[in-house]
Amino acid sequence: MIKNISNLGDAAVYCDFGNEVNKTINSKVIKYFKTIKKNNIEGINNLTPSYNKLIISFDLNKTSFKQVKNYIENIDLEDSQNINSKKLEIPVCCDEKFSMDTKRLEEILKLSREKILEKFLNKEYFCYMTGFIAGMPFLGDLDENMRAQRLETPRVKVPKGSVAITEQFANIYTFESPGGWNILGNTPLDVFDSSKEDKPNLINPGDTVIFKEITLDQYKNFNEK
């Protein structure tokens, strides 16, 4: 399943599952990730699953590349049924106040604003990974006609809650941060909550996400319920 295992520096193992980005390959990555995490191996101190790679960081005082590699090669993987994944609905307000890049997207994609939102909303997206900034989910895949490049000059500040797209992916800015993705709307939902130490991320790798449109009034009232 892993095409190649190599070292990334002297304190990490780089597991390469191939170059394509798809659900099948990513599910394999997640399967390894969840099994290793559960096994709680002495010395392994971090795991970073992504589209088609898994990076395993370790404490060089406690173990080594050779030992971790050997462990990975002989691992008993969990059955996929044991991977509990959720289906989540994310409310998103696409009022012009929030959808800063729809004009830009209309030009690039040659689609009307309505068509863009229609193609984006109410579809199932798979969460490939979370990260870059804490809790940010990388979701896919967008419709073939919806794929645009990043902004040429990234924004210095993207507002918290921004729902944005680039290439075949969508994401949610979990807090204000620099960023270059095309912004379609904003969610009032806290996708990352650092006060919940055991489960800070609302969306985790392997989950399915559907964006549901809400009005500006619903957005404003959302956190007052």
Added chain:
Amino acid sequence: MKNNYINIIRSGINTTFQDKGRDHLYHIGIPFSGAMDNRNFLIANKLVNNNLDSSVIEFAYQGPQIKYSGEKINIAITGDVIFTIKKKGTQIEGNCYKSYQIENGDEINIISTNKSVYGYLALGGEFDLKPQWNSCSINTKAKIGSNDGKKLDIGQKIYLKKINLNKDIKKTNYINSKIENIRVIKGTNFDYFSEEGKKIFYEKEFTVSKLLDRMGMRLEGPKIDNIVNTNIKSEGLIKGVIQVPADGNPIIMLSDHGTIGGYPKIGVVASVDYDRLVQMSPGTKIKFKEINLSDAETLFKLYEMETQNLLSQI
């Protein structure tokens, strides 16, 4: 015990609490953080008889000026740091790697680090801080850690919940060695670069730019030419990874780095050289030297033994 505290008179440029950092969180987007220069962090704690993973105050370039209120306490500063201690109107020049006893009303003024970036101030005891994910390390970009994930600010009072006073003065003769060569292990995308680019990477000199913080270090110098693709599908990063984006200038990931990145990785800094790498200030010349994995492992073990040796002598 609620009467022992420090008052921040001047906060300094980037003053935070740091400890050993937090692990097992890369997959949700949270890096290790922790003291940038681990060896100097450990020595600071040892000099004041603390647990080695106690939180210390880390500062960069200009440090804080603080006034202490409470019972007698030991303090120690490590790194290459210029500072003064004011006791009842008399001011003395402080020495790094030596503990001092200070008392109610005394002031510590950390003027600057000398040709380096980070310094550490340890107080003998435990600060009263709220940890997040088992660590008080502050990550200001993600707003995570003690002090609500923010830098220390002017006028703040920070309490100690415990003091362990040691009557003896402790010291060590440690000198921070400066190195010009940073040893690196070949990165997973090394072959993305032209033959000329690879040669430049190992043979030419780079300069640490002003774009330097706890997240990363950008270098300037001859451009490293990419012949395959200037982007890769986003994947995990670790500290010490050297990425080269389209502009051909290397960026080294440091302790507060983003956990995922999409630029090709030309190399990874060997763990043995990380403490010294982070101390390179803007304008410092840097050269990379290739080593293999087994040498990197051996060198790291020796470095760790040396650290343990230093600590056991204090």
